[in-house]
Amino acid sequence: MGGSSSINSMSYIRGNRADYDGWAALGNPGWSYEEVLPFFKKSERNLDYGGMDRTYHGADGELSISRYPYIDDPAIMLTEAFNEGGLPLVDYNGAQQVGTNQAQSTVENGMRVSTNNAFIQPxxxxxxxxxxxxxxxxxxxxxxxxxxxxxxxxxxxxxxxxxxxxxxxxxxxxxxxxxxxxxxxxxxxxxxxxxxxxxxxxxxxxxxxxxDHPTFNGYVIALSNRTATLASQRQILGTVQAFKYDEIKNGPLSANGPVNSISFLKSEPHLKEPDVKFQMDITIWEEFVKEPTIADSIPILPNAFYNGIIPRTENLVPKSRGKLLLNSSNPYGNPRVHANYFGDLEDLLPLVRGARFLLSLENTHAFRSRGAYFVRQSLDACKHLKWGSDDYTICVAQSYTSSTYHPVGxxxxxxxxxxxxxxxxxxxxxxxxxxxxxxxxxxxxxxxxxxxxxxxxxxxxxxxxxxxxxxxxxx
Ligand SMILES: Cc1cc2nc3c(=O)[nH]c(=O)nc-3n(C[C@H](O)[C@H](O)[C@H](O)COP(=O)(O)OP(=O)(O)OC[C@H]3O[C@@H](n4cnc5c(N)ncnc54)[C@H](O)[C@@H]3O)c2cc1C
Missing domain, CATH: 3.50.50.60 (FAD/NAD(P)-binding domain)
Incomplete structure (x- = not known):
């Protein structure tokens, strides 16, 4: 019940005015931004409404949207770093999308709100x-x-x-x-x-x-012991954190770690709208160094406990198109999915420019003051290339391509x-x-x-x- 909204990362992100104006311009009357905005607001019950611009946010719908009650230091570090890198603090569901901030999420009281919870159960x-x-x-x-x-x-x-x-x-x-x-x-x-x-x-x-939004997960940020939140399962279960979550729905378990940090970049000055998004996964960076394959395949604890961050650089404007076919007329089998990411090689460009921007954040005060840095560990398939170079990014994007779990169309x-x-x-x-x-x-x-x-x-x-x-x- 609730489909992917019951298992997703809970980020509530609408996209850009230009997206919906684009749908209308293709010959779909009724779908321009001005026409869809009331339908976004209709279901929205923004629990931070008092502080939000009411032009863009609703308070009376079924779907609770809020910021997490708890924000950990790495998530704060990331927002500060993106901000220092030139991205303003914005409500990315409001007047301006380019920028950075803590996530607005389908969350109430530190707990997931799926479409099942919001619309069906009541x-x-x-x-x-x-x-x-x-x-x-x-x-x-x-x-x-x-x-x-x-x-x-x-x-x-x-x-x-x-x-x-x-x-x-x-x-x-x-x-x-x-x-x-x-x-x-x-x-x-x-x-x-x-x-x-x-x-x-x-x-x-x-x-x-x-x-879909093609992405890759080849760069890893190591956190110093001061900033890392890694804890053993025993520590988590036996301590104040589990208690805090259980009793007051606060503390690390009520949040989503660095997934809290959301940023949108225009990777070229002439662009009117963002073409790159950064969103984070967690990891244990020593494990990545031991086995430098796909960083997010490392088994980990809930998003609250980690000492490494995998910043995903997502291409928001993919040109490639794949297709879905049946394998057979048997309804119980899986369909054949031809994702065709990077079928159009231009789709690599926002990722290359995004990665350059991302790597430059190592020089920010936010990173340096906390001792955070990018792990100079090449991934197996790309170790013949200079780590961090454009060629390396391209190799990683093509060899370790990942879905953002946003198939559409x-x-x-x-x-x-x-x-x-x-x-x-x-x-x-x-x-x-x-x-x-x-x-x-x-x-x-x-x-x-x-x-x-x-x-x-x-x-x-x-x-x-x-x-x-x-x-x-x-x-
Ligand atoms: C791991 C993950 C993380 C994500 N993170 C985010 C995020 O943070 N923010 C965000 O905005 N989006 C995120 N997404 C994407 C987002 O959740 C989906 O785009 C959205 O939920 C799609 O909704 P849908 O109704 O189209 O399909 P689905 O959510 O897939 O719902 C389809 C429903 O139909 C049911 N169904 C399918 N076939 C049949 C059948 N034959 N008979 C009966 N029932 C059937 C399924 O069980 C499911 O309940 C994520 C997705 C995943 C998988």
Whole structure:
């Protein structure tokens, strides 16, 4: 329940005004920044509202957003360093995105707020028109010969059931599973479905336009003992920290370590909007030195306890597009994901410029005064290159490419003239009656932020379309 919002890093980041103006300019009326802002605010219950600009923030929605109650010293160090490096302190969900600050997160009282906690639990068992069937996997959308979607087929405890829709079917299975489900139901590229012997219902570019924010995790910051928060499991469990969390929902366990530090950079002076984001993971730097492979594969404690930081440099404006295909017509298998990161080599450039900026932070007062530094340890695949050089960064980005877990675009929203569009600007699947897709897969272009907040905004817009379209019959 809650999908990725139940396991994600909780950062609440909307992206940039230009992203949504860009969606509208592609032929999607209703999706400009001015038009989507009310839908971001609608679900937002900003617990720091008093201190926020009300033009951009809401206080009355279902989804709690707040800063963590506890911020550790490494997170403060990072914000200070980015600030010294030239990034102003900003509300990146407000008037200006370029800058740095502590995270706004889907958090209340130091605890995660998933979409399940926020939207479903408060009404579950209370509304007659909501039934939740847990542990059920939809395997097909039911579509009649006049192309009306009239229900879904799903499997639960090994048995197959059908659920019938009186008005319409809404698919919200995410960027990997929504296209899979559409294709299994005969909606997708005709040649691909033909090869898998799936009867074609509607020929659409389902699964194309897959993209994400490509990133890499090859540089590691070592913290001195003064700043490191590393503790043994015993220390954590037996001490005041566990007690503090349990009793007052404060202390390191109520926070997210260096993930708290969020920064946006325009990596070239002529750019109008940011093209690079920095977000952090944790590590134990001695382990990385012992085995210099992929730094974030080192098993670690909760984000609160660490002595090394992996700054992820993310490309916010990827040009490469991948695609998602089915492996077979068997609904229980995984789809084939061709990420195609750096298919367009220009996608490396923001990462190179971002890494240069990142490495320069070693000279800041924030780093020096705390004895923090970058570990000069080359990764195996790139050790023939000079550590820290542009060539080294490129090698690391290509050899240790990583997803930011932001796949989008596989059921692209667009006007009828767009050959790649799967849904129209009211999120209805082209050529099928009574079928909508409402999730991250409809994004035509990934925003310059994270994807949870935009997906929730898309859900608010989708809910408004449903209400508008069926208003009379709801009365
Ligand atoms: C590890 C990780 C960290 C992330 N960190 C952040 C972050 O800090 N901030 C941020 O903004 N974004 C983050 N994201 C991304 C963000 O959480 C997602 O983009 C967003 O949740 C996508 O929402 P969605 O509804 O499109 O899909 P999902 O969240 O994937 O939800 C799809 C739901 O559909 C269900 N489902 C799928 N197939 C079927 C089926 N056949 N039948 C029935 N149910 C099905 C799934 O179980 C799931 O519950 C992160 C993601 C991950 C994985």
């Amino acid at each position: 009404i579950r068992y209370r509304r007659k028109n909501l039934t939740v069937k847990p542990n059920s996997e939809v395997i097909k959308i039911l579509i009649d010969e006049d192309k009306n979607a009239y229900g879904v087929q799903f499997i639960r405890n090994g048995k197959i059931y059908k659920a019938h829709a009186r008005k319409e079917v809404i698919i919200s299975a995410g960027s990997l599973n929504s296209p899979k489900l559409l294709m299994l139901s005969g909606i997708g590229p005709s040649d691909h479905l033909h090869n898998l012997h799936i009867d074609l219902v509607q020929d659409l570019a389902v699964g194309e336009n897959l993209h 596989t059921c692209k929203m667009g006007p009828e003239t767009d050959r790649k569009a799967v849904v129209d600007p009211r999120l209805r699947v082209y050529g099928i009656n009574g079928l909508r897709v409402i999730d991250a897969s409809i994004m035509p272009i990934i925003p310059r932020g994270n994807t949870n907040a935009p997906t929730i905004m898309i859900a608010e817009k989708g809910a408004a379309f449903v209400l508008e379209d069926w208003h009379r019959s709801f009365l």
